[in-house]
Amino acid sequence: MADFLINSVGLPPWLAWTVVAGVAAFLILNVIAGGALVFIWAERKIAARIQDRLGPTRTGGRFGWLQSLADGIKLLAKEDLMPEGADELLFKIAPYVSFCASFCAFIALPFAFDFVGQRLNVGVFFVVAVLGLEVFGVILAGYASASKWSLFGAMREAAQVVSYEVPLGMCVVVPVMLAGTMDLVTIAEKQAGWFTNWYLFHDPFTFVVFWVYVTCAVASVNRAPFDLAEAESELVAGFHTEYSGLRWSFFFMAEYGSMFLVSALAAVLFLGGWNGPIPVAELLGLSAGTGDTAHYFVRLVGCGNLLLKATLGVLVMMWVRWTLPRLRIDQVMTTCLKYCTPIAAVMFAGAMLWQLFLPGGVVPGIARPAGEIREGWLEGPGGAATRGVAAPVDKTVAQVGP
């Protein structure tokens, strides 16, 4: 797109890159904000259905589909309160820290083959690293509120997120090992074809690892049954007790953004990314050639695939939230340290051995070997440089540079 702007429209490179960055940032922001609107409405309806109620029915005609917008207007009109004795700067900055962390992680998330804000060759690592920063906003909010409920919530959140990053990292390493790269685009590409190529079905160990990942992801985005930081019934809403209005809604945008992000990451790592269960485009012969209309149509469908998978993941999280009771803090720690971490470690070793001894799968012909391609590690200095993974990034650096 930047090349198109530079060569065809005639913009100077710096303006072209700024425009491209602006468009990407705008799209990602709308994925988060629009997603939050839809998900909050869906959460209300799902919660109501699970509890044998109707949920919102009147706002915006049928099904109450304008309820989120009405909520947003209410939040805009609310008074922005700050408790006496609060640390003013930290209190004001905390929601933005949370939201920025959630937003930044979307930069490296691919929506389809080249629908990605910035393709990084360490994409998985970047997403996990940035996602961990969200906790800092929560800690700041809990401390700055000058309320003991908020502080307890922040402490619990810190303990929980720091602990769950360990098994989460171990689960994420398994697809990285199978694909031989940390580039999210390449990981998803290697799962192209029939759904048997998805890493979820690669071997029994990855199948188990996926569910450990789901548990850790729910815990790391602070959702029920792991929502101890905002336990309404015991901590009076925890870290955001003292927040109201738009600042409060920033925390929720961050939460729904993170939910969507971990679901999309699960889709890319385990569920084939933007590849559908049946390779329709490949069967129709559409995936050949680049730049034509059919090709872009395939990309759009792939983007829809990924959004659908991520949305399904978010819906599962809602289902879990309204089904399971909240865990105590010691149960949360037990789940992490005594169950998730050892299971993830054993499954990691198992997947490694499977890869070593049964690289072709048990049933030849159905499961194609997905991990046979390595990056040319030992070819010498040219091996890593010529493999083309880092090419778009390099172009950015070279063209932006003076």
Added chain:
Amino acid sequence: MTGSESMTGLSGCLLLAAINFHTLLFYLFATLACGFAVGVVLADNVVRMALYLVLSLGATAGLFFLAGAEFVGAMQLMIYVGGTLVLLVFGVMLTAQAPFVSLQTSSGDRALAGIVAASLLALLLQAAVSVEVWRRPGLGEVAPPAATPIGTALVGLRVDEPPPASPSGVRSGYLLPFEIVSVHLLVVLVGAAYLARAKRRKTPRAIEVAASAGSVELAVEPRRRTGGATSALTAGGAR
């Protein structure tokens, strides 16, 4: 820069921006990193210091991303911004007698710290300026950055450089320094856990509370107090 000539209507100011776009971002991130670093020194509240440190280290990560070293940048975010600072906040919260005491440095400490920092800065500046290669322009366009050489070098195999004519034929990577750093970190963690653990001996206050609550509380109390960091959190709620 070919496109900028076609835009004849642009003022010189925009042309300047076109030339210095990369440099501009570099100076922006560098200023942020230095400014927040000064903020860490000047602030007297522990949590504010932590916030400024996060922002300073985050700006440094931005510098790494700007240089095209995504792996180092993500490492910076993961280890320094994410891990260490959460641990720092934890340590502050668990060890401080009164929570969030303001730190007051004596003037003697200030002078000592100033001397140490100034001499270190002088040494680093001298070292940075004396390296001839670093003053050459266009250094960033030499090689495409990739994470694989760093990763393999960390497990003891250098693929980025041809092996020298050593007897073994392979060039050892960074495995030994990596292991030494790991053991150091382990020692630090054990020490931090020792410092932050719940105290075993009973304070007069605890005995008083236990006596007023009856014998059941007395039976529960010791188990709760020896439970480590997790139960220290829950015990803090009960106190």
